[in-house]
Amino acid sequence: METISVGTLRAWLEEGHHVTVLDVRPTAEWAEWAIPGSIHIDAYDALKAHDPAALANLDVPSNGPVVTVCAAGKTSLIAASQLRARGVQALSLEGGMKAWSLAWNTAEVPVHASDVRIIQVRRTGKGCLSYLIGAGEEAMVIDAALDPQVYLDLARSHGWQITSVFDTHIHADHLSRSRQLAQMSGAMLFLPDQQRVSFPFTAMRDGDTLATPHVRLTAVRTPGHTPESTCYLLNNTILLTGDTLFPTSIGRPDLYADEQETRARSSSLYHSLHKLLALPSETLVLPGHASQPVPFDGESIGAWLAEIDEQVGLLHATRTMFVETLLQRLPPTPPNYERIVTLNEAGLVPEGDVAELEAGANRCAIS
């Protein structure tokens, strides 16, 4: 065996298998997004030149196999073969970081004294966070960002039937899988009220509530990141914020907008954030993205509203200062976001290489 698939490496990491992940990409690429726990050697040019001493300075850990990783799985083949020549059990990751974009792991959100269980499904290769919320025999999914089968299998393993599927907004950095998941599971599809998408859905307006015997999910309209952005308040204690509010940052307001529109959206975002800050400070915020590759540690990502209020200085700026600061701090736009938005508005997930389309780190936040 000379290569390893993303699925196998994902399972090894989730099971706590002893494995060393060796990233051989140029340093800047490794620094932007990597496999959690990976080690790095800047040997890219030497490996491409087939320099037999490319990895000579590497101290190979003796603990289990080494998985070599590059951008697309070619240079890592050279690295793995050089390591095998030294007697190391080395495997090259098939498809490299591009294929790793679809890797995921899970963590259960600790919810005390409740019949509800919340599984945070983390697309570690991209930073997207989605949620499977189950109680009794039913479950809902929020912001599905992975192959629908992942959610169907997870739900089945808990004895749940997925009966409702929600998105917090029209996403720009990844393809929403919510429409497909709703079709495959027979669930109802709920989206924020808007005229952007061209397929049928049930609209959630500000204050609309879906109630089951165990779960009450209420829409809190929070325009800013996008005009239709909506948070969902679960049982009055947990707030699913999409890309509006993160543990240490806030959502960017500029995608698909010129400067004037960005200013208007920043102003809306200011009001939306202050609407959220009026909720009880012990509200648990569960965001739609992580700013770093998500470790296979089973620890859910989230923060109390009080913690965020303390940590995110921008929340205490005046409205004018808030808008000006946002305009100065806009990060580069995500690759291919215009095409991704078009597909999400059409509800389509194209056949073939979606990892290519979705490539790159997520860039939804401003801190």
Ligand SMILES: [Fe+2]
């Ligand atoms: Fe977003």
